[in-house]
Amino acid sequence: MENISLMGLHCHIGSQIFEIQPYIEAVNVMMKFASIIKKEFEADIPEIDFGGGFGIYYSDGDSPLPKKVIAESITDCVKKNADIYNLKRPCILVEPGRSIIGNAGTTLYNVGAIKNIPGIRKYVIVDGGMTDNIRPALYRAKYEAAVANRMNSSDCEVVTIAGKCCESGDILVKDINMPKVNTGDIISIFSTGAYGLSMSSNYNGIPKPCVVLVNDGGSYVISKRETYDEIIENDIIPDELKRI
Structure with a gap:
């Protein structure tokens, strides 16, 4: 795109999320959007920020996902979509925020x-x-x-x-x-x-x-x-x- 250097895409789907499926759906949506940009503007997306929202334990009923599960699930889904849409694999960004410091x-x-x-x-x-x-x-x-x-x-x-x-x-x-x-x-x-x-x-x-x-x-x-x-x-x- 002339005069525009597109660095990446960003999404944020919520807070205190305890299931992996919402992140999988977010990856699917963002990677499809990246493929549309690639097709219409011939522009690759160098990086995609999938936001945060990783839940932590506050009280009974809270069941946080292991960080390794989140990381591997998002990464695997990005790789899968990149192959489906014939895209370069983007740099993956997340915003762990609360999940790093909340319980501390x-x-x-x-x-x-x-x-x-x-x-x-x-x-x-x-x-x-x-x-x-x-x-x-x-x-x-x-x-x-x-x-x-x-x-x-x-x-x-x-x-x-x-x-x-x-x-x-x-x-x-x-x-x-x-x-x-x-x-x-x-x-x-x-x-x-x-x-x-x-x-x-x-x-x-x-x-x-x-x-x-x-x-x-x-x-x-x-x-x-x-x-x-x-x-x-x-x-x-x-x-x-x-x-x-």
Whole structure:
């Protein structure tokens, strides 16, 4: 194509996918599209990005596919289609994102107030919430949690872990069975390595938490805790208002 250097094609079919068939269908569609471009414009497609969406384990019912199965299935299907349509085999790109980092992250919260509403539910309110993890409010995402400072306690109860943002949707984990929680306990919520910090906000003027890397017995702060001064450092008061 004159004046155009076509480098590749891209698709994205969704998130938290636990079956291989959707990827096979995506490869079939994209390779057929590549053959149409080849036929109509005599242009080869050097690379195809098949996106991501590889599911990870968050809670019961999640069954992630082995990465080797995904890689081999996509590669074999690309080779098959290349032979069918007489195409050069493109460079294969994927976007593993969440599947790399999701399970590596755990968020720790301090328990503040505990509110029991008889016949309704018991709320455990922590010092974070939808500002550091918006996914439960946005998508009704489910997580598993534990009382980090009493992991082996057997005295359990059903509670709902809520944030401190004064929003009805600020629920991190709803109706979870866990060891009896007391004010001052540390709650750990697992698999928060993806779409936590990257989707965090300063809603209600809440500073973002620090991020600590733990490796081989060592711990390292890799993103420092935000301060209130840093939240307002870009705010400007016009001179005229200063005189009021």
